[in-house]
Amino acid sequence: MAETAVEDWRKSSFSNLSGECVEFGRSADGGVMLRDSKDPAGAVLAFTPGEWRAFLAGVRNAEFDV
Structure with a gap:
Protein backbone atom coordinates (compact mmCIF):
# COMPACT_ATOMS: atom_id res chain seq x y z
CA MET A 1 0.00 0.00 0.00
CA ALA A 2 1.21 3.48 -0.83
CA SER A 37 -11.80 18.15 -2.79
CA LYS A 38 -14.87 19.01 -0.69
CA ASP A 39 -13.56 16.86 2.17
CA PRO A 40 -9.75 17.16 2.29
CA ALA A 41 -9.62 15.57 5.77
CA GLY A 42 -11.76 12.64 4.63
CA ALA A 43 -10.98 9.29 3.08
CA VAL A 44 -8.10 8.89 0.63
CA LEU A 45 -7.82 6.18 -1.99
CA ALA A 46 -4.23 4.93 -2.15
CA PHE A 47 -2.77 3.09 -5.14
CA THR A 48 0.68 1.57 -5.43
CA PRO A 49 2.59 2.48 -8.59
CA GLY A 50 1.77 -0.95 -10.06
CA GLU A 51 -1.93 -0.66 -9.26
CA TRP A 52 -2.06 2.78 -10.87
CA ARG A 53 -0.30 1.55 -14.03
CA ALA A 54 -2.78 -1.35 -14.25
CA PHE A 55 -5.72 1.03 -13.85
CA LEU A 56 -4.42 3.38 -16.56
CA ALA A 57 -3.83 0.43 -18.90
CA GLY A 58 -7.46 -0.60 -18.37
CA VAL A 59 -8.66 2.92 -19.17
CA ARG A 60 -6.54 3.05 -22.32
CA ASN A 61 -7.92 -0.33 -23.42
CA ALA A 62 -11.55 0.79 -22.81
CA GLU A 63 -12.06 -1.97 -20.22
CA PHE A 64 -14.34 0.27 -18.14
CA ASP A 65 -16.58 1.57 -20.93
CA VAL A 66 -20.25 0.75 -20.49
Missing part, protein backbone atom coordinates in the same frame (compact mmCIF):
# COMPACT_ATOMS: atom_id res chain seq x y z
CA GLU A 3 2.14 5.90 1.93
CA THR A 4 -0.56 8.49 2.58
CA ALA A 5 1.55 11.65 3.00
CA VAL A 6 1.09 13.97 0.02
CA GLU A 7 2.63 17.44 -0.05
CA ASP A 8 1.00 18.78 -3.20
CA TRP A 9 -2.62 17.94 -3.99
CA ARG A 10 -3.78 18.98 -7.47
CA LYS A 11 -7.06 19.14 -9.37
CA SER A 12 -7.64 18.35 -13.00
CA SER A 13 -7.60 21.25 -15.43
CA PHE A 14 -11.07 19.99 -16.44
CA SER A 15 -12.46 20.78 -12.95
CA ASN A 16 -15.28 23.28 -12.76
CA LEU A 17 -15.71 26.15 -10.31
CA SER A 18 -18.36 24.37 -8.20
CA GLY A 19 -15.66 22.72 -6.09
CA GLU A 20 -16.88 19.20 -6.81
CA CYS A 21 -13.56 17.78 -7.85
CA VAL A 22 -11.26 14.86 -7.30
CA GLU A 23 -7.77 15.82 -6.21
CA PHE A 24 -4.70 13.70 -6.77
CA GLY A 25 -1.17 13.60 -5.49
CA ARG A 26 1.92 11.43 -5.36
CA SER A 27 3.10 9.78 -2.18
CA ALA A 28 6.77 9.54 -1.23
CA ASP A 29 6.95 5.97 -2.56
CA GLY A 30 5.56 6.95 -5.99
CA GLY A 31 2.00 5.86 -5.30
CA VAL A 32 -1.03 7.83 -6.43
CA MET A 33 -3.55 9.19 -3.93
CA LEU A 34 -7.09 10.41 -4.69
CA ARG A 35 -9.49 12.37 -2.47
CA ASP A 36 -12.68 14.44 -2.63
Whole structure:
Protein backbone atom coordinates (compact mmCIF):
# COMPACT_ATOMS: atom_id res chain seq x y z
CA MET A 1 0.00 0.00 0.00
CA ALA A 2 1.21 3.48 -0.83
CA GLU A 3 2.14 5.90 1.93
CA THR A 4 -0.56 8.49 2.58
CA ALA A 5 1.55 11.65 3.00
CA VAL A 6 1.09 13.97 0.02
CA GLU A 7 2.63 17.44 -0.05
CA ASP A 8 1.00 18.78 -3.20
CA TRP A 9 -2.62 17.94 -3.99
CA ARG A 10 -3.78 18.98 -7.47
CA LYS A 11 -7.06 19.14 -9.37
CA SER A 12 -7.64 18.35 -13.00
CA SER A 13 -7.60 21.25 -15.43
CA PHE A 14 -11.07 19.99 -16.44
CA SER A 15 -12.46 20.78 -12.95
CA ASN A 16 -15.28 23.28 -12.76
CA LEU A 17 -15.71 26.15 -10.31
CA SER A 18 -18.36 24.37 -8.20
CA GLY A 19 -15.66 22.72 -6.09
CA GLU A 20 -16.88 19.20 -6.81
CA CYS A 21 -13.56 17.78 -7.85
CA VAL A 22 -11.26 14.86 -7.30
CA GLU A 23 -7.77 15.82 -6.21
CA PHE A 24 -4.70 13.70 -6.77
CA GLY A 25 -1.17 13.60 -5.49
CA ARG A 26 1.92 11.43 -5.36
CA SER A 27 3.10 9.78 -2.18
CA ALA A 28 6.77 9.54 -1.23
CA ASP A 29 6.95 5.97 -2.56
CA GLY A 30 5.56 6.95 -5.99
CA GLY A 31 2.00 5.86 -5.30
CA VAL A 32 -1.03 7.83 -6.43
CA MET A 33 -3.55 9.19 -3.93
CA LEU A 34 -7.09 10.41 -4.69
CA ARG A 35 -9.49 12.37 -2.47
CA ASP A 36 -12.68 14.44 -2.63
CA SER A 37 -11.80 18.15 -2.79
CA LYS A 38 -14.87 19.01 -0.69
CA ASP A 39 -13.56 16.86 2.17
CA PRO A 40 -9.75 17.16 2.29
CA ALA A 41 -9.62 15.57 5.77
CA GLY A 42 -11.76 12.64 4.63
CA ALA A 43 -10.98 9.29 3.08
CA VAL A 44 -8.10 8.89 0.63
CA LEU A 45 -7.82 6.18 -1.99
CA ALA A 46 -4.23 4.93 -2.15
CA PHE A 47 -2.77 3.09 -5.14
CA THR A 48 0.68 1.57 -5.43
CA PRO A 49 2.59 2.48 -8.59
CA GLY A 50 1.77 -0.95 -10.06
CA GLU A 51 -1.93 -0.66 -9.26
CA TRP A 52 -2.06 2.78 -10.87
CA ARG A 53 -0.30 1.55 -14.03
CA ALA A 54 -2.78 -1.35 -14.25
CA PHE A 55 -5.72 1.03 -13.85
CA LEU A 56 -4.42 3.38 -16.56
CA ALA A 57 -3.83 0.43 -18.90
CA GLY A 58 -7.46 -0.60 -18.37
CA VAL A 59 -8.66 2.92 -19.17
CA ARG A 60 -6.54 3.05 -22.32
CA ASN A 61 -7.92 -0.33 -23.42
CA ALA A 62 -11.55 0.79 -22.81
CA GLU A 63 -12.06 -1.97 -20.22
CA PHE A 64 -14.34 0.27 -18.14
CA ASP A 65 -16.58 1.57 -20.93
CA VAL A 66 -20.25 0.75 -20.49
